[in-house]
Amino acid sequence: MTTKHRLRPLTALITTLSATLASSAFSQEAAAPAEPAAEAQALGAVTVRSRNRIEKLQDVPLSISVIQGAELDRLGAVGIDDITKRAANVSWNLGNQRTSSISIRGIGKIGQTEAQDPSVGIIVDGVSYAYNALTSSFDFVDIDTIEVTRGPQGTLLGKNASVGNIIFTTKRPSFTPTADFTLGFRQRDGLFATAAIGGPIVDGLVAWRGTFSANRGAGDIKDPYNRDISYTNTDRISGRVQFLVTPSTDFKARFAFDLQPRAGETTNGRSFPVISPPTTYSNGAPITSLTNEQRLGRRWFKDNTGYSLSDYQNTLTTDSVRGLVTGSSGATADLNWQVAGHTLTSITAYKRYHFNAVNDDPTPFDVYRNAGGFWNDYWQATQEVRLTSAPGGFVDYQTGLYFIKVNNQVDYRRWWGNDAGAWFATNAQYGRLDADGAGRDLLRNSLANVKASYNSPTGVQDIRNKSTAIFAQANWHFSDALTLTTGARFTHEDRRNAGTSRITSDGSAPELDPSIVNGVLLGGFDSYLNTGAAKWVKDGLVVPAGTAGAVQVAAGTANAPTVALTTDTTDAARSASALAAADKAAAKYFGVASWNALSAAQKRQLADAQAIRRANVGVLFPTTTAEPYKATQPAWVLSPSYKFSRDLTGYASLQHGEKAGIAQFVNGVSTPVKPEKTDSFELGFKSALLNKTLILNADVFLTRIKDYQQSVRIVDNYTTTQTNDGTRYYTSATGNAPKVEVKGLEVDGVYGGIRDLTVRFSAAYNDAKYKSFPNAAQRVEDGYPGSSPYTDVSGQPLAGAAKYTGNVGVDYRQAVWGDKEINYTANVAFSSSYYSDVNLSAYSVVPKSTTVDAGIGFGTRNKSFNVSLIVKNLFNDDTVRNISSTSYTPAIPRSVGVQFMARL
Structure with a gap:
């Protein structure tokens, strides 16, 4: 049986892994033209680390997509958006650096709060990230491989994840000197540069690798109020240094340190108003809510002859917008001992992240100095201890302990300006106050310079989470053909949240404060x-x-x-x-x-x-502790696999995973969210066909989720109690949809049967629905006066889930002039339409889209030099990223650049 081989010493694995992967079609580092057969034979040799050991992809009974770093390098793909375009049934939700999220099989794309775990786990060099924001504003450079594993995870990999993991493995230090450089220039003053240098410090004992990247450039949309502000600009500098220490053949250690200094990128506010928003509800009743267009028609704003309604509709003109500031740092100690035929691993890691948003209204008026922006200081500390047996024999196994501690300090800040009163007043209020000088003073001072920490669920949060887990997984080899994988995990969750909402400055007119709000004396x-x-x-x-x-x-x-x-x-x-x-x-x-x-x-x-x-x-309340969430949650896997031949393996997998409940506030009232429980069944095969020139893997799956966590409609207990007028009031907050079901088909493959040509492809059919959700919020078009606060969306599509997704990557190299070549590369990503709004409004449908990135280059066959012309979004697909009845976020347009790569 091919999987029954002796585990190599880990020191040898690290130094030889790059060469192993380089021989595979996924890495697309093909052999010379004179040896086409070598490329074809390599297709079955792709290795993965998704189960914490080096294994052949074709032997792992999981739905896995593998993306090689070399493929990303050729098209300058470094952001999470670019990466998720290269695996089927995986997508990235464009928000800002804090609110962006990743989904697998349509699950987890919509909705995320500070106190909530992400549905998709992110693991970077063995370290789990417990916060979505840690991936959305970073460049992933010097990457060896990226693996996407689908279905509940946790019996092996760091922190448990309810629908899958994305596993990043960077290039490691080695005792072979290396030096790789990239320098790219693109439209809109774009500059991208990387350098990765490494080699021995003390030969045979200490090696190092240092990685540096810089990514700067203006966005495609300028702010006419300040033309140095553009949406969405890029401003990222990062560095990583790693040390490999090998004092003996039985022990090795890797120490890594990374830093991304704080810098600002203008992401929030990249939205335009819908020119002709709806004026009536679905029953024909008029929509009477005040629109921005109506506000701009008030004398207060029309007196500014330098700004018009046309400017509002066609430009992003803001006076107080600033880039969203992010930054991070981290350290990892990865220790490995060979003991009595086992590998004992300890991974200790610390990660820190900062986020600061200063948002604005979409006008140049002094409505907001900060239209509501999060200030976050997040850190996590993790410890994993794992014991891994050598493969071979009747059973091989892994077992371990995992601990993570999270602290997230959150302050959602608002700061109003001199024009805020005139903007937010009702028509009746504005009419009475704009009637004379005293009224206009009151209109201005009603909110001028007032500052508050207020938001729903709350203004200030002190989130403290602890997770402790024990896990184990075993492969039972009943014969050379039949293997049964079993695994279990128990995670104890302790989640706490203390919060408050408060006025931090009374502004220009403290005498206009109320006397008391919700027991808070003003x-x-x-x-x-x-x-x-x-x-x-x-x-x-x-x-x-x-x-x-x-x-x-x-x-x-x-x-x-x-x-x-x-x-x-x-x-x-x-x-x-x-x-x-x-x-x-x-x-x-x-x-x-x-x-x-x-x-x-x-x-x-x-x-x-x-x-x-x-x-x-808004709602003010003193510092209060929310009801904590404490529970022990199980996860397990049962997966038989059978090798029908050397080139065909079938498998089945039954997985269970859970996402922790949430301790949160809604308008000052503790409103806990129940845990999310996922059961997933998968049946698939992995094959090597056409003399191993075609790798074709496919699976069908069925996933059922109980108490799916997303934004829902709930009773607003605060407003109902405070108003006390016999009316029950409602609001939207993170809660639970009773049942969600997702089923579908996934295909992954690569073809390398034509010399110098490699084609990677994947596709998915994904039928994601609310199996039971009788109490969803009304769609915006159905929220007319007198309508029910709820609607039944059972059987309707899951928000954020496209039914069809797919991608194709093509790499062709044409030999010219001896050792030179012309290389052609492209990636095509397709997505069918989906709802971008959890209320499933007809106005929120994002149409189907196809995005093509392509490049053509010239260089040497040994990769010592290459220059490429790269075009992102080649055909300028303009499908909106998000849309509602009143606004939309436009697509990122085509971008052309030139990239130079060298290896010394």
Whole structure:
């Protein structure tokens, strides 16, 4: 049996792995023209590390796609978007550097919060990343291989993942001196450069490899307000250094350090308004919500003759936008001992990440100085200890312990400007306040310079997660042909979250603060005209219940009759403070001595200004601890495989995995999310055909998920309780869809039967649906007044899941002039349409798309030099990336560049 071979010493594996992979068709490092047969025979020799050992791809009973670093290098593919275009049934959701996400089989593309685990695991050199943002703003350079494993994972690989892993393996240090360089120039002032240098420090004892990359360039859309701002620019510099220490044949250690200094890329705000948004709901009722176009028609904004509605519709013109700042650093110690026929591995790692967003509204007006942006400081510490037996004999196995600790400090910040009041006022409020000078002062000061940490689920979060796991997996070789793989994992999750939402600056008019919001004292006052239910009122002002001499009146009536009276004096001081604030506001805006001297119209203007402020600062609450999530979660795999011949293996796989529940707030109320449980069945084969010139692997799968985590419609307990008017209010938050089912077919292959030509291909049919989801939020077109807050989408497509995906990669080398060649390379990625909105709105359908990247180059056959013309998005596919009833995110247009590569 070919899998029964003696495990080589790990020191030899590291130094020989590059040569092994170089002989494979996936690596596309083909033999010289005189030896075409060598290339064909190499197709079955592709090796993978997806099960923590070096194995032949064709012997692993999993759905796996393998992408070689050499293929990425030829087309300058370094970002996660480029990488996911090279494997079927894998996609990347374009958001910003924090909100982007990866999906496998359509699962995990829509929706992600700070306290939530990603559905797709990312493993880089043996280290699991527990936060999506760690992949979205980085360049993956000096890559050896990338492996995509589908289905629940966790019985072997670091942190458990509910739908699959993407495993990055960088090129390792060796005792053979190497020096590889890349320098590329592209449109829009683009510059890309990499250098990877390594070799022995102390021959036979210490080797090193240093990798540096720089990627700079402007985006395709300029900001007319500041033409040095462009969407989406690139600004990334990173470095990685690795050391290999081999004091004996039984021990080796790899130490790695990486750094990406903080830099800003303008990603948020890359969206345009839909020119003709819908004006009616599906039942014909008019849509009455205030639009940006209507706001821009107000005198306040029309007075600016240098800006028009046409500018809003056709340009990205913002005054306060800044690049989203990201940066990271990390360290890894990877130790391996050969002990009594086993390999004992210890991987200790630390990773830190920073994110800071300063967003803006889509106008040059001073509406926001920060339209709501996350400030994150994230770090994780991981430890894995693993024992691996040598292959061969009746059984080979792996077992180990895994621990991860996560701390994520989150602050969602808002900062309003002088034009915010005029922007956010209702039509009635704006009409009353824009009527005279005092009203316009109030309109400006209602939000001018106010700062808050507020968002849903919450403004400030202190997220602390711990996961501890024990795992084991064994391959039982019942015969040379029949192998049974079994594995199990138990993970104990402890997830905690403390949060608050608060005003951090009262801005230009602290006297316009309310007196109290949700138990948070703000020191202001409340006009009776600014209430939505029966309140305690004294001298026309709402003050806290229990104030001496206060009377209860019906809200919104200027001369309401007395309903009740109290003589409690405990809040007398608070009442006096509220009255003082009211008198100050009366004097500041109307020049009168006290609140009582104001006319009813003036009181109404004060009430309007306060209402604007109250509506925008949102839900406030003191530091509170959410209900924690604590549980022990299982994962397991049962997978028989049978070698029908040397070139044909069939397998079946039954997998179970779970994603942890979430400790979170919704408007200050602890609202936990249940864990997500996934069961997946897979039946497939792996074959080498046509004298091993064609590798063809395929599988059918069925995945069922219980309590799928995504944005859902839930009761807003805070608003319902605070309003207390007999109405139940609703909001959207991360929750659980009861049942999701995904089934389909996947094909992966490579053909190398024609000399100097390699064709890699993959395709997938993916039928992803909500099996049961009776309480989904209404589509935007069906949210007319009086409609149900919920709709049943059972049987409807899963948001973010395309039914058909595929890609083809072609590499052809034509020998010319002795040892020179012309090389042609291309990658074609296809996706059918899908919903980009969890509510499945008809306005959110992203159409089908086909993107082609291509290059033509000239260089030496031994790769010592090559120069290429590279075109990304060759045919300028303009399919939108996201779309809704009011806005859309355009595609990244065609880009042309020249790339030089050299190897010394």
